[in-house]
Amino acid sequence: MSNLVNISVDGYENWDIFGKLYTAYSAEPTSFTGIVSLLFEMERFYDRLGFPMDATEHRRFNGKNTEREKMIVIEKNNPFKRNGEKASFIIFVHYRQNSSWQGTMRWLEKDKEVPFRSALELIRLIDSSSLKAIHGEDGWDEE
Numbered sequence: 001m002s003n004l005v006n007i008s009v010d011g012y013e014n015w016d017i018f019g020k021l022y023t024a025y026s027a028e029p030t031s032f033t034g035i036v037s038l039l040f041e042m043e044r045f046y047d048r049l050g051f052p053m054d055a056t057e058h059r060r061f062n063g064k065n066t067e068r069e070k071m072i073v074i075e076k077n078n079p080f081k082r083n084g085e086k087a088s089f090i091i092f093v094h095y096r097q098n099s100s101w102q103g104t105m106r107w108l109e110k111d112k113e114v115p116f117r118s119a120l121e122l123i124r125l126i127d128s129s130s131l132k133a134i135h136g137e138d139g140w141d142e143e
Contacts, residue, residue: 005091
């Protein structure tokens with residue numbers, strides 16, 4: 001069961017990114033317009049997949065929790081070979097703990113990988129990397 005996602009950034013407009021989200025479970029990509037839209041789509045994907053397990057129960061106004069779906073790998077071609085017009089990232093969320101995500105992010109064009117400890121840190125990595133790609137700058141600064 002693969003929870004890898006490919007984020008293909010096609011552009012940056014109104015201080016936010018837009019592009020497509022690819023998984024091995026769908027023949028068609030999911031479009032996103034903004035980082036918040038991207039995170040909601042990723043969270044929906046992980047909830048449907050049931051992996052990584054969510055360490056906290058989400059509260060909902062309607063009182064209904066979504067049921068896990070049995071998902072079948074549909075994509076026969078490697079969805080992770082697709083590139084965005086500006087930047088492409090492979091995200092591997094290892095855990096969903098402390099009401100956030102922990103995992104690794106690989107920037108395909110720069111062949112660099114960096115861990116993240118929260119969804120906020122992932123947002124910052126995607127945003128700064130996308131801006132650097134759009135402006136033709138080098139990769140992440142070494143800390």
